[in-house]
Amino acid sequence: MNQPIATLTDVKKSYRNGRHKVDVLSDLNLEVKQGEFLALMGPSGSGKSTLLNLLGGMDKPTAGAVEVAGKRIDKMNQTQLAGWRANHIGVVFQFYNLLPVLSAQKNVELPLLLHKMSAAERRKRAATVLEIVDLTDRAGHRPAELSGGQQQRVAIARALVTDPMLLICDEPTGDLDRSTADEIMGLLETLNREYGKTIIMVTHDPKAAEHATHILYLDKGRLSTEAAA
Numbered sequence: 001m002n003q004p005i006a007t008l009t010d011v012k013k014s015y016r017n018g019r020h021k022v023d024v025l026s027d028l029n030l031e032v033k034q035g036e037f038l039a040l041m042g043p044s045g046s047g048k049s050t051l052l053n054l055l056g057g058m059d060k061p062t063a064g065a066v067e068v069a070g071k072r073i074d075k076m077n078q079t080q081l082a083g084w085r086a087n088h089i090g091v092v093f094q095f096y097n098l099l100p101v102l103s104a105q106k107n108v109e110l111p112l113l114l115h116k117m118s119a120a121e122r123r124k125r126a127a128t129v130l131e132i133v134d135l136t137d138r139a140g141h142r143p144a145e146l147s148g149g150q151q152q153r154v155a156i157a158r159a160l161v162t163d164p165m166l167l168i169c170d171e172p173t174g175d176l177d178r179s180t181a182d183e184i185m186g187l188l189e190t191l192n193r194e195y196g197k198t199i200i201m202v203t204h205d206p207k208a209a210e211h212a213t214h215i216l217y218l219d220k221g222r223l224s225t226e227a228a229a
Contacts, residue, residue, distance in 0.1 A: 011065070047218055048218050
């Protein structure tokens with residue numbers, strides 16, 4: 001049986017809005033197993049992106065424990081978290097977040113600048129993941145010369161280049177048409193099934209969620225296996 005790669009225990013998250021406290025997550029418990037492809041669905045404002053940020057070490061809970069690969073990341077300081085994320089987490093955003101002045105190859109290489117390796121090794125790694133996402137022939141193109149689907153493939157390659165243990169995707173098909181979205185979801189499914197990547201994805205798209213091995217619904221800060229009525 002696959003071991004848990006991420007565990008949230010009695011997690012609460014709240015924010016201050018002036019004098020008012022806004023509770024986003026309430027006593028939330030979650031276990032994600034290694035090799036799982038989890039889709040998180042729910043209405044806007046339900047806390048999906050907040051949950052994703054907690055799992056990726058981009059935010060900290062107000063209370064409770066966040067453990068990833070045996071490490072209590074909620075106990076780390078910002079410097080420790082930055083180093084941990086660079087080594088363990090790959091993030092895919094809805095709007096790609098590619099640097100327009102750089103080629104696809106150079107965009108993919110960016111996360112490797114935080115690691116001690118030669119320029120030749122960076123090029124080799126970037127070329128490998130661009131091949132995985134079927135963009136070898138577009139390595140020298142800048143984002144403006146690529147379609148939306150191709151830009152998202154570059155973004156996925158960039159997230160993969162450090163060989164992260166956890167791939168976090170925030171609405172990865174939200175800016176794409178149906179056909180292109182299906183292609184991107186097919187790629188993520190391949191990364192999960194053939195390459196063993198653990199993926200946690202937030203999506204509003206039921207068709208995208210169908211590619212996951214497991215779907216959970218978040219509403220009013222609580223998780224469920226069924227959508228709210």
